[in-house]
Amino acid sequence: KAGVTQTPRYLIKTRGQQVTLSCSPISGHRSVSWYQQTPGQGLQFLFEYFSETQRNKGNFPGRFSGRQFSNSRSEMNVSTLELGDSALYLCASSDPQGAYEQYFGPGTRLTVT
């Protein structure tokens, strides 16, 4: 099976802009989670989607949002970008029918200038 794919891999945006990141899970996986990774804060959970519904949400401002489509692909959006949003954004998928383990994509490196 193909792994989790994320697009784009690298992105440079300016403060105040918005950005949309995309994640395609492993075929058959219906749960998609998003994480933000920064040197200072480490890996922080953003949100999880399962069957097009947000099931869990981390402690991030409302500028961070996401959605999931019927084919389980997911997007996350960040509006009004701030310098502190510069990070590696990781997507992970899991199979709720199986053991609770998440498989990660390569990430999208977002740089806000």
Place this chain on the structure above:
Amino acid sequence: AQSVTQPDIHITVSEGASLELRCNYSYGATPYLFWYVQSPGQGLQLLLKYFSGDTLVQGIKGFEAEFKRSQSSFNLRKPSVHWSDAAEYFCAVASRSGNTPLVFGKGTRLSVIA
């Protein structure tokens, strides 16, 4: 609140030497336990997991980890480190009740010298 502590930020070992990376967790009940590895510029790869049963679990790339309930620990070990093992290692936990996100430690960066 649930938390995961990896006390060593950076460890340097010689190639061929043994390795132990420490992980302690604070959780209401025994959670699911995981170790992930991240190479530079890459996503996270699952090394091994503990759900139940034998407290010594084997993973990929020759890694193993031992769950010790009394110490709330899940330390990762490898008998002989290879230069390609240089990476960042993350311990993570998740609730057995399901439908909860992974909680990660801050990571331990492993350097391997000749």
